[in-house]
Amino acid sequence: MEIIPIGTGDAFAKTLFQTNFLVRPADGGPFLVDFGHTAARALARLGFPLRDVGRVVVSHLHADHIGGLEELGFGGYFGWGERPQLFVPENLVPWLWDHALSAGMGQRLTRADGGFFQAGLSTYFELEPVSAGRPFDLGSVRLTPFPTPHVPGRPCWGYRLEDRATGGIAVLTCDSRFHPRSLQKWAADAAVVFHDCQLASDGNHIHATLDELLTLDDRWQERILLVHYADDWPGWQGRTGRMRFARQGEPVRV
Ligand SMILES: [Zn+2]
C-alpha cells in the first residue's frame, strides 16, 4: 500500500496542512484517514478531486481531523450526488452528528416531491460504525482500530493497517500521548509508525513529546515517521534521534 500524509502539521500549523492520510491499497480504491478542515485544500494540491473521496475513516472529533466533513458532505449532496462512506468508531457516533456536524448541516431540505425533510448524518454520509480491536477491510488493507490516550474523557482511536496483498504493516497513532505499551501491542511488527509529535515539551500534554519519543530504543525510532508537528519543525532537524519527519504529499510505500 501507499500512505500519503496529505498534511503533517498540528492543529495550529499555518505553513503545513493538518495531519490526515490518503491510503492507496495495493488492491482496491483509495481512502482517507481523517478529514480536517485543511483536507480538501491538501488534496487539491495533490491533484486529487474531492468527489473521488468515497471513504473516510475517523479517529476522533477534533476539527483538525473532522473539520472538512461538512464541505465533503455538502459537495456530495448538492454537487456530485454521492454519499461518501464514513467509518466511525461506535463510541464517537452519537457525538459526531449531535455535537459536531449538525450545527452546520442539520438543515431543512427539499424532497423530489416538493416536501421537506430534516437532514441527518445519513443524508450526507453512509455511516459504517467500527469497533475496538475488530478489523475491517478497505480493498486489500485490513484496518484495526485501537484506543489511544489523547484528551482525558474524550475517546480517540489509532489504526493498524495491514495490506494483505503485500504483507505491509503500518500504524497511525492519529492523536496520542506517549504510550509504549500500546505501541508494543499494535506496532511491534509494523514497518512504519506514523507518530504524532509535539516538538516542544511545554504546553498542553495531549500528544507524545519529542523528548518522550527519544526514550524509545533505535529499533523503534528507525521505524517512526513524525507527523502532527509544529510550523517550527525545520529548527528541530537533526534533533530527532533516528526518527525522521514525514513530509506532506510524499508517499510512503509499505
Ligand atoms: Zn486531537
Ligand SMILES: [Zn+2]
Ligand atoms: Zn490532531
